[in-house]
Amino acid sequence: MNTKTITPTEKHIAFRKSLEEAIRKSGQELQAEEILAITAHFVGQLVALQDQRKYTAEMVMTLVSENIEQGNKEAIEGLLNNTSGYA
DSSP states (O other), X not given: XXXXXXXXXXXXXXXXXXXXXXXXXXXXXXXXXHHHHHHHHHHHHHHHTSOXXXXXXXXXXXXXXXHHHHHHHHHHHHHHTOOOOOO
């Protein structure tokens, strides 16, 4: 697993949006930290399913970590660029 940065394809974006929609639909009664814990648990399951003949644990965790960082960056940029207010 080469952890190079790629631009998400339309297929990647559509898949992520479907996950976000599922969280919005099913997670309305959950606190943010509960959603985080559940999705982190799911990521752990996905990590376990990676082909250990091809990818080391370090390679997989680097992929996860880099994508968490990118997600954080995008969330922060979204907040900083949000010009709508609550006044």
